[in-house]
Amino acid sequence: MTANADARAGESATERQDAGRREVFQYAVRRFGVYLFTLWAAITVAFFIFRLVPGDPMNILLGNLTRAEGRQRDAEAQEAIIAHYRQIFGMDEPLPAQYINYLRKAILGGLDLGPSFVEYPAQTKDLVFRRMPWTIGIFTTSVLLAWIVGTGLGALIGWLQRSRLSQLAVVISTLLQITPVYLVALGLIIYVGYTWRLLPAGGPYARHLQPEWTWEFISSLLTHAILPMLSNMIVIGAGFTLGMRALMISVLGEDYLTFARAKGLSPFTVLKDYAFRNALIPQVTALAIIVGATLNGTFIIEVLFQLPGLGTLFVQAMGLRDFNTMQAVVLFSIFAVLTLTLIVDLALPLLDPRIRRTA
Amino acid sequence: MAALLEIRGLSAGLQGRRSVTQVVSNVDLDVQSGEILGVVGESGCGKSTLATAIMRLLTPPQVLQSGTMTMNLKDGSAYELLRLSPRALRELRWRHLSYIPQGSMNSLNPVLRVGRQMTDTLIQHGLSQAEAHERSVAALQLVNLEPRLLESYPHELSGGMRQRVIIAAAVSMRPALIVADELTTALDVVTQRQILQELTNIRDELGATIILITHDMGVVAQIADRVAVMYAGKIAELGAVNGIFEAPLHPYSQGLIGSIPRESGQRIVGLPGEAPSPWNYPTGCRFHPRCPKVFDPCSEYEPGLRTQGSGRWAACHLYDAEVVSDA
Ligand SMILES: Nc1ncnc2c1ncn2[C@@H]1O[C@H](COP(=O)(O)OP(=O)(O)OP(=O)(O)O)[C@@H](O)[C@H]1O
Ligand code: SF4
Ligand SMILES: [Mg+2]
Numbered sequence: 001m002t003a004n005a006d007a008r009a010g011e012s013a014t015e016r017q018d019a020g021r022r023e024v025f026q027y028a029v030r031r032f033g034v035y036l037f038t039l040w041a042a043i044t045v046a047f048f049i050f051r052l053v054p055g056d057p058m059n060i061l062l063g064n065l066t067r068a069e070g071r072q073r074d075a076e077a078q079e080a081i082i083a084h085y086r087q088i089f090g091m092d093e094p095l096p097a098q099y100i101n102y103l104r105k106a107i108l109g110g111l112d113l114g115p116s117f118v119e120y121p122a123q124t125k126d127l128v129f130r131r132m133p134w135t136i137g138i139f140t141t142s143v144l145l146a147w148i149v150g151t152g153l154g155a156l157i158g159w160l161q162r163s164r165l166s167q168l169a170v171v172i173s174t175l176l177q178i179t180p181v182y183l184v185a186l187g188l189i190i191y192v193g194y195t196w197r198l199l200p201a202g203g204p205y206a207r208h209l210q211p212e213w214t215w216e217f218i219s220s221l222l223t224h225a226i227l228p229m230l231s232n233m234i235v236i237g238a239g240f241t242l243g244m245r246a247l248m249i250s251v252l253g254e255d256y257l258t259f260a261r262a263k264g265l266s267p268f269t270v271l272k273d274y275a276f277r278n279a280l281i282p283q284v285t286a287l288a289i290i291v292g293a294t295l296n297g298t299f300i301i302e303v304l305f306q307l308p309g310l311g312t313l314f315v316q317a318m319g320l321r322d323f324n325t326m327q328a329v330v331l332f333s334i335f336a337v338l339t340l341t342l343i344v345d346l347a348l349p350l351l352d353p354r355i356r357r358t359a
Numbered sequence: 360m361a362a363l364l365e366i367r368g369l370s371a372g373l374q375g376r377r378s379v380t381q382v383v384s385n386v387d388l389d390v391q392s393g394e395i396l397g398v399v400g401e402s403g404c405g406k407s408t409l410a411t412a413i414m415r416l417l418t419p420p421q422v423l424q425s426g427t428m429t430m431n432l433k434d435g436s437a438y439e440l441l442r443l444s445p446r447a448l449r450e451l452r453w454r455h456l457s458y459i460p461q462g463s464m465n466s467l468n469p470v471l472r473v474g475r476q477m478t479d480t481l482i483q484h485g486l487s488q489a490e491a492h493e494r495s496v497a498a499l500q501l502v503n504l505e506p507r508l509l510e511s512y513p514h515e516l517s518g519g520m521r522q523r524v525i526i527a528a529a530v531s532m533r534p535a536l537i538v539a540d541e542l543t544t545a546l547d548v549v550t551q552r553q554i555l556q557e558l559t560n561i562r563d564e565l566g567a568t569i570i571l572i573t574h575d576m577g578v579v580a581q582i583a584d585r586v587a588v589m590y591a592g593k594i595a596e597l598g599a600v601n602g603i604f605e606a607p608l609h610p611y612s613q614g615l616i617g618s619i620p621r622e623s624g625q626r627i628v629g630l631p632g633e634a635p636s637p638w639n640y641p642t643g644c645r646f647h648p649r650c651p652k653v654f655d656p657c658s659e660y661e662p663g664l665r666t667q668g669s670g671r672w673a674a675c676h677l678y679d680a681e682v683v684s685d686a
Pocket of ligand 1: 382400405574
């Protein structure tokens, strides 16, 4: 009788596995749908919001032109110039038509995001592609490094929660976490960069160098990257540390941890296979959330450290009301953030066999 | 022959800001080799604290206050449990001393496969991968589970299956002593009966000794040889199951046994009042506020656990010759 009951129980275990796989697949599809929708929504909001900012790009353009040429044109010539540019930038049509055109060109025209004002007649797309490596380089590297260091450190101070050193680490991390990123960046620029002159604190690389594959250039590039990345890492890393510590402490109270100890496993195995592994799953989700929340901090860092990334491009574009460039920056940053988040979310079922998303 | 486990004067409590609140007080207990010893008592009387103290798994704020525990194995070796180094303790665990914790449902790591969780400890105790696998399969068979469950994740198993996996894991190294805390509490009656039957078989086949902690007198009646009745952190009565069920000496045991649902499903006599918590254990006999037979000395003097002949022990002034004659 018992044997029968267990045969049935065994079957239901396989069924549960199948159902689990199906659900994971549905989850992936649903997740991808959400991804596309968010992308569209973001670009739409950006399109309309930027056009609500006071200031007509044409007037700003004209003013710059006048100053550059040092002479005033007559009203008729001004009108002609404005009409010319309006047409080039597709701004001679009503807003809804502009919006449709924009989407059509972006999607069907191979990411044609229009020309830029900032560096007219350069294409916005090319501008963004040229600047993007800086932002992606600094942002991705610093967030990933912060995550790795923060996760390790957080796991350690969570595991040793009752030690003095652990408690001190919590206080320090909390202070760092609530400090705005620009204060950390300014502090590093002022002290490490100028007062102590330990590391360069401005520009992408030494002024006298040209980008090329030489050791001199690469080392200059790397030393210039340290402080900007450190600014980001300190603040984000402190957050990751505190998050992981909290996760560890809650996992340490779980019944399966007591059981693991009761089995006579070595403390290292208990830490690695039972505590860390389980705390890691929500910590990966935290990475996805933080990625979105910290990109703006990276933009500020670029401006403060005078790096030619998307952040500085955005500030320049903002000054000229260069809608095309502003939209492109938003589009690409949202794209980058959403893609990273998507990857993390899709990787979760691999880490966590329990993942079940119900519609 | 010496008892498998000799517990003497064991006290454990909860560390407060200034003082320690005693939860388990001065427990003396001999666990005989090969027996199933039931430990019963109401919720909160300190059963799990006693079990975790035996396992040396107390975690802050729980603290061990005093006592000794000696484990005498068949091969003649003896271990002083409270003196073992962490390394020696790890060696001893699972090989000689296993634990089935209360809330076993959650005792498996949800992100590791069952097989990994059964074999990892065997491998750390010196078995090869293949031996560990073989042992795990054999252990699963003892609780009527199929070997392929080793490939499952805990959430793919039902509650009863998870409980069986825990039991299988606990017996996989054929330990001398198994401490099982509320083994069947969360299960339906049928599964409960099956699992208790499997546990009895394990005892018979492996010659293991089992401390079975429960608040269910029915479970004790079904499989235990002897029973220790606990009240407010102390042992109130100890003896063979038959003897205690037929003629309980301690008024608390009388109340407990009276409250077992008979076949009609009704409670004959209930236990009035509430069990005290460690922060307000009464003075004298801790049972005196609820005791129907309370008399003069009860609120002042604490009764000791005294032998009543034929392996029976009780901690009650009614059975304390001196006190009774004085009163
Ligand atoms: N870690 C802890 N923190 C606070 N109180 C605790 C802790 N462990 C035990 N206690 C208290 O000690 C007393 C005894 O608890 P214990 O778990 O040993 O009882 P039990 O007999 O196993 O009860 P149950 O039948 O409910 O499992 C209870 O009053 C409980 O509240
Ligand atoms: S000692 Fe007194 S109060 Fe305690 S159980 Fe015996 S009779 Fe009751
Ligand atoms: Mg308990």
